[in-house]
Amino acid sequence: MLLWPIALLYGFVIRIRNLLFNINVLKSERFSLPVISVGNITVGGTGKTPVTEYVIRLLKDDGKLALLSRGYKRESQGVIVAHGLSTAAEIGDEPKQILDKFPDVTVCVAEKRVDGICSLLAMEDRPDIIVLDDAYQHRYVNPGLNILVVDYHRPPWRDCMLPAGELREPMNGKKRADIILISKCPENMSADEQDKFVRRMKPSDMQGVYFSTIGYQKVRPVFEDALALDSEKLCDHSVLSVTGIANPVPFEDHIARLVGEMSVMRFPDHHLFNENDIEKIALRFSEISNENKWVLTTEKDAVRFRQVLPSSSNLRKCLYYIPIEIKVLSNQQEEFKDKIITYVKQNKRNR
Template sequence: MQLLRKLGFPVSLIYALVVYLRNYFYDVGLLSSKAYKTKTICVGNLSVGGTGKTPMIEFLVANVKDRGRIAVLSRGYGRKSKGFLLAKPAIGVEDLGDEPYQIYKKFPNAHVAVDADRQHGISILEETIGPDIILLDDAFQHRKVRCDQYVLLTSHSNLYVDDWYLPSGNLRDSKREARRANIIVVTKCPSKLSVAEQHRILKKLNPDPGQQVIFSYLEYQTTLKGNSKEMDLAELKNKKVTLVTGIADPKQLVSFLSAQGIVFEHLAYPDHHFFTDKEIALFNNREVVLTTEKDYVRLAGKGENFYYIGVGHKFMNGGEEVLLNLLGESLTAL
């Protein structure tokens, strides 16, 4: 893989030029961005996957869901439908995509929609739902929409300032575009990140005046949930466990489980992978299959031995309050 990335360096230079020109055209007005009457908050990153966008969306939904009509608009990666689609009880995960479906199942009172054309999706939401606030999931690079607030996520283990453009690296947008962020969240940190390390990262990120940088780590739940049943995480120590992941970066989950003294085999699949009948038959021959919540929505009801481990952001140094205060202009408008 590393060799292929090195061989792809010339391609990444072309990609970088295209990204630069595209952003330049938006900056000088040759390409236009559209603002909307509905307050919009964008949550995204500069890289491809693995920064914790879905838990961040869920954190925001949980903190504003009782203050007005909230809508979440996503592209719905991997879905088998096209165009605009609003989540309803009769709509399944293959139509909506795993991440939007997960959010809808967890927050059924939120209006969750998918549309690759964010302008079109926002217009329909305004016409049909009339939300007080719209959360745009994974839309930092979508310059056609001008949002009220931007939350940029970057993983502690792969800061955007240390990355490079696809396909040699993971960047899909320019590092310079971080200047558009109101808030930069360094995610997936060690839970006891030292003050010295925080200062080192701040120096590397070099935020603009007015930008806030906060730090978070992932906190895994110790109660595993399955098909109308639960299991304590510690019980896995006495079982033959198969970890099944179809996410961009499972390394932190693997490290967490290993630190708990759990022995497991790991079957890793591509991000947003829809499991085949053959794969599901394989899982059903295992004693216990543990997976992520995002993967579980694609596996629910297909086996009695499937459990998922929930996860959420935990913020350091009062970062939760800082985040909500920084978003106060949008949130208080509800």
């Protein structure tokens, strides 16, 4: 109850800020190339990163593509265009993950997205398409296509403003979205349940609402010198789950379905693992008596482990991660793709 007055004040400030942008007192800048924003109105753990990767995977062969992110929790400041040796500490774990997975994509981080876009456009090999990661509230840029990601398990009508709840802005902020993607849905979500969800979201006639689920891929080693692991035969194995993400529960539930026994270690979201953390993980791992034992982590955490785990650590040989991708449900995938591709084709400029 003590947080409610602060939440009301915060909500009032955000409404005034949005109003000032809506009436052009505060200026949004639009650019003459396709700019796609992927974001949310809820803090942490909505599944935004796999959506960003989905868009990149969809468009990366249609021209020179750039990702622009704030680089949350990075130790640097200003505009940085990443290169092969950039670290998670320098550019942030999510940009580093995308840099590693998509080496042909230009990755840039900047607190001020307008400065970041201007820096990208000043490059000799400037991009044809820019994807903005986590920029829904960064209204100084007016993207041509706004994708709003909403967590199925945390619908905005059940939430309230920070700090009493998890909303970054009031639910009516969804009006700025061109596409509303409901993430982390049950794979067998019925048409009736989807209809009920849409009615509660109250989209406009111009907004497309789509439903997606998380697809867990095969287990992969974090380091090349890892021991061989058949991810199809884990039922009699023991696993230590180590995560530093906002909502590790779905990841842990997935592991629990694969293995015979699971222990859990949780760290804060975007946690930069240090030597003390590694010692604690190694100690916890050594306490597992099963000879068939492994450490499983998320793809985002794997990026940070690669930066800090020394070559002498025995954990390198038994540390694995599970990549994830989104899957659009109810035969909506082609429609979802087409909406993005059509926007790009209609707004792409000739070099």
